[in-house]
Amino acid sequence: MKETKVSSIGERALISRLSEIFNAPDGEERRQEEVLIGAGSDDCAVLDLKGEDYLVVTTDMLHMTTDFPEGMTPWQMGWMSAAVNLSDIAAMGAEPTGLLMAIGMPSDTEIAFVEELAKGIQACAAFCGTSVIGGDLDTHAELTITGTALGRVKKSQLLLRKGAKPGDLVCVTGYAGSAGAALKAVQSKKPVSENVLKALFEPVPRTREAKQLAESGAVTSMMDTSDGLAMSLYDLSRQSKTGFKIRENALPILPEVRKFASGPEELLEFALYTGGDFELIFTIDPERLKKVQNICNLTIIGECTEYETGIMLESPECRLTAIKQLGYQQLKAETAD
Amino acid sequence: MKETKVSSIGERALISRLSEIFNAPDGEERRQEEVLIGAGSDDCAVLDLKGEDYLVVTTDMLHMTTDFPEGMTPWQMGWMSAAVNLSDIAAMGAEPTGLLMAIGMPSDTEIAFVEELAKGIQACAAFCGTSVIGGDLDTHAELTITGTALGRVKKSQLLLRKGAKPGDLVCVTGYAGSAGAALKAVQSKKPVSENVLKALFEPVPRTREAKQLAESGAVTSMMDTSDGLAMSLYDLSRQSKTGFKIRENALPILPEVRKFASGPEELLEFALYTGGDFELIFTIDPERLKKVQNICNLTIIGECTEYETGIMLESPECRLTAIKQLGYQQLKAETAD
Structure with a gap:
């Protein structure tokens, strides 16, 4: 049974196995054309869309039990969900251009809770000079929030x-x-x-x-x-x-x-x-x-x-x-x- | 207790409440500058990054119990997770330029299962002429996959x-x-x-x-x-x-x-x-x-x-x-x- 479960090899080893699959020949061509930096090596992926800037993009999934410590308010959970993604954009020297938030939640969640969560997301996005431009809502046993942030950086300034x-x-x-x-x-x-x-x-x-x-x-x-x-x-x-x-x-x-x-x-x-x-x-x-x-x-x-x-x-x-x-x-x- | 829970108002009513929060004045300025189409009205958000093309972007969260019917193989779950996002890109008349996949899974998930899932994702991405450029891995009670797809379309061809x-x-x-x-x-x-x-x-x-x-x-x-x-x-x-x-x-x-x-x-x-x-x-x-x-x-x-x-x-x-x-x-x- 050794090394057959996800828990036996750890996150980084698993990422490396999956990266091999995602870098299979078929994807490689496109990768070379537009993808300057792919998954794994930096805080964001970097795309060269033939404009003045690079586009950077990142995604992060957070869960109630593992990512939101006891005592956090719903507003803070929203803020945090936006912040983890916007921090990755900053890490590249880039400015955020938009945030997408997919939220899965139990169907008996109070609407007031979701609204506070949204206000926290919005506050963090506004603090960073951007806004929520898309998302998805879903029912799910445990509160799960996956954010995706996009950013832009002048080609000479990418870090x-x-x-x-x-x-x-x-x-x-x-x-x-x-x-x-x-x-x-x-x-x-x-x-x-x-x-x-x-x-x-x-x-x-x-x-x-x-x-x-x-x-x-x-x-x-x-x-x-x-x-x-x-x-x-x-x-x-x-x-x-x-x-x-x-x-x-x-x-x-x-x-x-x-x-x-x-x-x-x-x-x-x-x-x-x-x-x-x-x-x-x-x-x-x-x-x-x-x-x-x-x-x-x-x-x-x-x-x-x-x-x-x-x-x-x-x-x-x-x-x-x-x-x-x-x-x-x-x-x-x-x-x- | 009426109308205080998420289950009492339905997805579209909740989206409309959250959209109001996300469209609060602070975000509005930035929205006007770069965001041609924001959350809610189309399959993707549309950004004008001052290049030749528009950038379109979408995100979708899928869960084991609600989104993957009985009998689906892990490969098919991967294919489906990529497909739902790539279909949204197609809906705008756009070509996909990259896919990000955030995957939450139980820690006792078989590595072979995750590899099959990744192969399904990769196959669908390659079929659509793109590749996985980023993602996130996370432990979670129920298999949860949030995909984000990016695409490009000539400004005159956006649908x-x-x-x-x-x-x-x-x-x-x-x-x-x-x-x-x-x-x-x-x-x-x-x-x-x-x-x-x-x-x-x-x-x-x-x-x-x-x-x-x-x-x-x-x-x-x-x-x-x-x-x-x-x-x-x-x-x-x-x-x-x-x-x-x-x-x-x-x-x-x-x-x-x-x-x-x-x-x-x-x-x-x-x-x-x-x-x-x-x-x-x-x-x-x-x-x-x-x-x-x-x-x-x-x-x-x-x-x-x-x-x-x-x-x-x-x-x-x-x-x-x-x-x-x-x-x-x-x-x-x-x-x-």
Whole structure:
């Protein structure tokens, strides 16, 4: 029975198996013509429709039990469903041009609940300068929301996971670990500040920041941190063929999160190995640092190194340890027996 | 408790409530700039990205229990999930440029099942000249597949539900009622031909036909018949402000379906009031009939009339009765008490 069930191989292995099927010869021709970036390697697929811009597109499916933590309001569920997709658009340096929302819900759902959900979706879309242009409604045992976001980016400004070079600086927007701490607080029913909870319940897509970063010409690679900082570093490393040295001291962490963590180990767990922050992680050419410094609240957390040196964390005492490839994965591979 | 649950108002009423929320002032500005057609009025949303073509986009959520009839293979579930979206692209006269598939499945799903599903998706995408360019995987109690399809169409060739004029001829591709008869056969465990079953299990998006119809310049309005012929006529009527006179004798029905139906009443039920056929229904300027006649297997089933005359069926004896606004709706409004 080993390795015959989805649960035995994990999300990334399954994606790779399916990608092989989707990349079969028949599809390849069309792919070469219009599809610049296909499934899997970046936050969005990228299409070249022979205009001035690239079109980027992404889809994300969320479920009541696995994606909406206890205590979330329907408005926040709507906001979150839009935000996860709009964050992927931002990750490419693109501006959103439209959102489609397919919603499956139990037939005994209160209309007021659905309306609040829609208001949350609309609020997040409007915050990012776009709107809902399509969707689907469906009855379903468990609330399920699949969003699809479209975006546009000038061809010269597209930002990919590929492009970082040794010597580049590694930056993040906002704070790391807030969503992870909030999730822990919710699950263990411990109190935590509103500020921290909001990071989990109402993640803010970095649409404005992304556009300015793309325009700066200083960014060499970018993605969002929705799967956690460690996973994001591994994704950037795989695509850019660089290593990373991240300074533990430099990680931007909210004071409330430092206070909430049971110790330095849990703090690192929050900051590196839990997802949900939806910040941008990006690398910049150090000679162009000035061009991005005033764009947004960004923190330089380390630098790109040679691929062979791996992904390392430098402690305050300058000791280097490897950052593990751990973080948020929807389909976790269970321990094989 | 009346009218507070989703089940009490039905899909179309709920869509209209949500559309109001999504069309709130904030979104309106952006909408006017890029969104030619928003949610609700056509098979796809239409974006004007300042290129040569319009971009069309659609999304559809399918669930194991409600959308995949008993007896379907995983390959067919995959094919169907791609087909419902690609049919919407065809309905606009557009060519598909990419497909995104978000799949939620139980963690004990066999990998072989998922691979078959992916092969079905890929086969349908390749048949329509496109490929899977993105997606999402997720664990979920019930198999849930949300597809999103993108397409392109020359600006002058976009086909909408709006545009039919009194005197235009009403045409359909393929056959009507095959999927309805097949569903009845499956549900009542009665035997029916492979040919009829295939209409339900492997619906064929009319991609090639749609492109040629769009290029002909003869088509004045178009949509797909996925919600049934009657609902499609009502949708065309609402957007085009025309009535219809449909000739019962002209409805293209497979001989096996005629034989399977218990009588003329059930035959009309299949042909008019059940969904799942995924054919194209379109109206043409009678003076340009020659331009479309050789494109595909099409049947003229009636003509457009003045809006005020309503949507009528003409019996072989030339008696006129109103076609009811009944058909496939995911969220059915239950009888209010």
